[in-house]
Amino acid sequence: LTAAISRSVLNLVRNIDVSELQESKTEACEEVKDDGSDIIAKEREIVLDANKVCNVVIDCVHDICKLWKDELPELCPPKQLLYACTHEIKNTRRKMEDRHVLLPDLNTLFDLKHNECQSFFAVFDGHAGLEAANYAAAHVPYHFVQNSAFPKDPAGAMKAAFKSTDEKFIVKAVR
Secondary structure, X not given: OHHHHHHHHHHHHHOOOHHHHXXXXXXXXXXXXXXXXXXXEEEEEEEEOHHHHHHHHHHHHHHHHHHHHHOOOOOOOOOOOOOOOOOOOOOOOOOOOOEEEEEOOHHHHOOOOOOOOOOEEEEEOOOOOOXXXXXXXXXXXXXXXXXXXXXXXXXXXXXXXXXXXXXXXHHHHHO
């Protein structure tokens, strides 16, 4: 049910005009020409306000749940559902810095039309910080299923997903 709700919310959010959720940010970028002279170019970067996006997503979840309370759509549960659980121990750190992802129904969540049931389970080690683990937990599954090697070469798709996520995280970290 969680995967079906998430998929429906995503379909709603995709149809929303995000121009009201944007914050424009201008940064100066300095480049050096081949002849050694400097060029300062201004780049416009579009950034979404996380609080506004969160409110829109919560509203969409609420709308879907209200709609489904009265009339539940026909859901296609996977033929086999894997059950998984997690356990965390933070040891001496103030907070748990690791993140885990449990996606037992990858097909419904990402609208994949494969015959086989597919799941995604992962643990991302925080390594003395939350940011990279949070980012990886949120983005690696998406990059994994969007990769052209998926599902024929899952190992290759996973390597590419980590590389793509890492590159995008570096851009975010610089920003």
